[in-house]
Amino acid sequence: MDPTVVAQATGDWAFVLDNAPYLLVGAVLTVVLTVVSMLLGFLVGFPAGIVEVYGGRVSTFLVETVGIVLRGTPIVVILIFMYFVFSTPSLTLGLFDVTVTLSDAFIASVLGLGLRSAAYQSQIFRGALQSVDEGQLEAARSVGMSKLEAIRHVVVPQALRRSIPGFQNEVTIVLKDTSVVFAIGLAELLTRSYDLFVRQTTAVLEVVLFVSAIYFVLTFITNRGLDLIGSYYEIPGGEQA
Amino acid sequence: MSDNEHTYLLEVDRVSQSYGTEKVLRDISFEMDRGDVTVLVGPSGSGKSTMLRCVNRLTEIDSGNIYLDGERITGPDVDVNELRKEVGMVFQDFNLFAHLTARQNIMLGPRRVLGLDKEEAGKRADEHLEMVGLTPQADSYPGELSGGQQQRVGIARALAMEPKLMLFDEPTSALDPELIGEVLEVMRDLADRGMTMLVVTHEMSFAREVASEMLFLDGGKIVERGPPEQLFDRPEEDRTASFLRRITEMHS
Ligand SMILES: Nc1ncnc2c1ncn2[C@@H]1O[C@H](COP(=O)(O)OP(=O)(O)OP(=O)(O)O)[C@@H](O)[C@H]1O
Ligand SMILES: [Mg+2]
Numbered sequence: 019m020d021p022t023v024v025a026q027a028t029g030d031w032a033f034v035l036d037n038a039p040y041l042l043v044g045a046v047l048t049v050v051l052t053v054v055s056m057l058l059g060f061l062v063g064f065p066a067g068i069v070e071v072y073g074g075r076v077s078t079f080l081v082e083t084v085g086i087v088l089r090g091t092p093i094v095v096i097l098i099f100m101y102f103v104f105s106t107p108s109l110t111l112g113l114f115d116v117t118v119t120l121s122d123a124f125i126a127s128v129l130g131l132g133l134r135s136a137a138y139q140s141q142i143f144r145g146a147l148q149s150v151d152e153g154q155l156e157a158a159r160s161v162g163m164s165k166l167e168a169i170r171h172v173v174v175p176q177a178l179r180r181s182i183p184g185f186q187n188e189v190t191i192v193l194k195d196t197s198v199v200f201a202i203g204l205a206e207l208l209t210r211s212y213d214l215f216v217r218q219t220t221a222v223l224e225v226v227l228f229v230s231a232i233y234f235v236l237t238f239i240t241n242r243g244l245d246l247i248g249s250y251y252e253i254p255g256g257e258q259a
Numbered sequence: 260m261s262d263n264e265h266t267y268l269l270e271v272d273r274v275s276q277s278y279g280t281e282k283v284l285r286d287i288s289f290e291m292d293r294g295d296v297t298v299l300v301g302p303s304g305s306g307k308s309t310m311l312r313c314v315n316r317l318t319e320i321d322s323g324n325i326y327l328d329g330e331r332i333t334g335p336d337v338d339v340n341e342l343r344k345e346v347g348m349v350f351q352d353f354n355l356f357a358h359l360t361a362r363q364n365i366m367l368g369p370r371r372v373l374g375l376d377k378e379e380a381g382k383r384a385d386e387h388l389e390m391v392g393l394t395p396q397a398d399s400y401p402g403e404l405s406g407g408q409q410q411r412v413g414i415a416r417a418l419a420m421e422p423k424l425m426l427f428d429e430p431t432s433a434l435d436p437e438l439i440g441e442v443l444e445v446m447r448d449l450a451d452r453g454m455t456m457l458v459v460t461h462e463m464s465f466a467r468e469v470a471s472e473m474l475f476l477d478g479g480k481i482v483e484r485g486p487p488e489q490l491f492d493r494p495e496e497d498r499t500a501s502f503l504r505r506i507t508e509m510h511s
Contacts, residue, residue: 157354157413160315161368161420162343171367176358253358255402 030221034228037214044210045232051127051196051206052236056189058132059139066136067143072169081140088137094201096134101126101202127199135192142184146177182248189240193233207232266329268293268455269314269424274323276309283309284320285479291424291472294453298466298487301476302502307459310476311426314457315339315346328423344372347417351429353409355401361412362388362397365419373420387415391445407438411445418449425449427458463507467491475499 034041069081088096100106106125111118150173158168197208205213211229215222267290276284283306291297299307312318314325316332316339325333332342356364365384369375375383388394391411401409410430417425427446431439443465450456450469460466466473467487475483475490475498483490483499491507494500 151354151357153350153352153354154356156317157348157350157356157416158367160317160343160346160348161416162340162372163368164340167371171371172356172358179358253400253402255400255404 030218030224033218033221034214034224038228041207041210041214041229041232044205044207045236047204047206048193048196048208049236051124051131051199052189052193054128055131055135055192055196058128059135059188059192062133062136063139064143066140067147068169068174070140070144071147072165085137085140088134091134093130093134093195093198097126097130097198097202100130104129121204123199123202123204126202127196127204131192131195131199135188138188138191139185142181142188143177146180146184147173149180150176176253179248179251179253182244186241186244189244190237193236193240267291267326268295268328269457270324270326271310271314272324272326274310274313274320274325276306276313276318276320283479284313286323287476287479287481288323289472289474289481289484291455291457293455295471296450296456296458296469298470298473299457299459299476300461300466300473300502300506301482305476306479307476308428311348311428311457311459314424314426315343315348317348340372344420345423347420347422347425349410349413349417349425349427349430351432353401353406353413353433355409355412355416357401360398360400361393361404361408361415364401364412365416368416368420383419384415387419388412390418390448391415392441405438406434407441410434410442414442414445414449423455425454425456427456427460429459429461431460431462461506461510463491463503463510475502477502 066081066085069077070085073081101123104126106122106129108122109120109125111120154172154176155165155168158172159165163171196206199206200209200212207229211225215225269291271287271289274284274287275282287306287310289297299310301307309318313320314327314332316337320333323333324331327342327345331337355361356367359367362381362384365387366377366380369380369383370377373380385394385397388397391414393408393411393415396404396408396412399408401412404412410433414430430446431442434442439462443462446456446458446465447469458466458470470487472484473487473490474481475496477498483494483496489495490499491503494503
């Protein structure tokens with residue numbers, strides 16, 4: 019092989035390795051954004067799914083409408099809206115003697131990604147809640163449980179189990195979608211890799227391979243983790259009763 | 260109802276019910292004493308399930324009254340969850356909680372509704388598992404049990420609330436023929452212990468042996484009622500005779 023090509027290739031890998039810490043900081047931001055957004059998405063999306071299935075006419079209509087708007091708006095637009103129109107404040111959190119300041123862009127990102135994920139997660143949970151046979155709800159009512167108790171103790175535990183595959187999907191999507199926070203000035207993994215290969219254009223392939231490997235590891239870990247949770251809570255004898 | 264009058268355990272008084280414009284129950288009246296086993300028979304769509312569901316108010320009636328132990332249980336002022344503590348129900352499709360073991364299925368009501376602690380509810384579950392002959396299956400999940408075993412758990416789950424009245428809606432219809440016997444045996448046992456039972460079933464030998472009274476329902480009306488010997492051997496109505504003949508042939 020042409021020695022200059024080899025040298026150049028090695029040089030590009032060296033470039034990637036030199037800048038690995040820069041990329042890893044981006045990866046950390048990607049992970050933090052994903053985790054916090056998924057969490058917010060769950061906290062809002064799960065009750066929303068319950069309202070869509072069991073709510074009254076007005077509450078169901080409201081929740082469905084907000085969901086449709088959030089799912090129908092490009093995520094960049096949602097972020098820009100949060101950041102520039104809604105102008106989220108920054109937030110300083112103190113825990114013991116550590117204080118962390120979350121930038122206004124970070125808050126906007128979490129709200130945007132989180133609420134949009136809530137809109138998708140609500141559909142995952144809605145489907146899962148509806149898939150639990152109504153007879154079980156009726157059986158719970160027939161021993162005198164209130165509708166809320168019956169939903170909580172009978173339907174929800176089964177629906178959560180059935181949500182895991184959809185949830186796995188959603189984590190992967192949010193993980194990749196975090197890249198749009200560049201629109202409001204945050205530099206996570208993908209934005210930083212873009213910065214790098216703009217600086218050394220011969221290293222595009224190396225940077226992309228390296229970054230893809232990081233995405234793969236993250237996706238793999240979360241999927242395997244959720245698989246393990248799924249099999250831990252799997253109902254012996256199967257779902258049907 | 261005044262106190263010196265005889266109070267029935269269950270009194271259904273001129274009950275009518277409809278889904279939209281479709282009249283399902285038309286002016287149904289009957290009574291049950293404590294310990295009675297009343298078997299409700301009739302063609303598909305005649306309103307048997309609807310009648311049972313009105314008694315624990317899974318379905319609401321349009322007019323008439325239902326009394327349990329002398330107390331009116333219909334009307335907007337009645338707490339349905341209180342009522343349902345007193346009336347157990349067994350479903351055709353078992354409707355067991357799929358994510359809970361047999362024992363946990365039975366414990367859920369006593370814990371959440373009667374407020375028993377885990378230990379008390381567990382003890383109660385074990386007693387009822389024994390009564391239906393499922394002590395070895397206590398920790399099995401519904402998906403690991405046969406249909407007959409699932410239905411016995413369903414019965415134990417309802418009994419664990421210690422109800423005054425048990426409703427059975429075709430408890431053996433979803434079962435393979437060889438599994439029907441074990442469920443009927445549990446029901447027979449329950450009748451012998453003096454439980455008041457309102458049963459929809461096509462098992463005519465069970466009806467003949469166990470029922471204190473049979474009601475033949477057709478088109479939402481009670482066409483004929485009486486002890487099983489009367490309905491089987493000297494029915495007054497032609498419809499009763501032909502229906503019972505048909506159903507007996509089909510199930511033997
Ligand atoms: N939830 C419902 N909404 C509308 N109509 C209903 C509903 N449930 C029952 N019906 C109708 O009411 C009538 C009586 O139904 P019901 O289930 O009480 O009959 P059944 O005697 O139990 O019949 P089967 O032997 O088939 O179980 C039927 O015509 C049925 O279609
Ligand atoms: Mg029926």
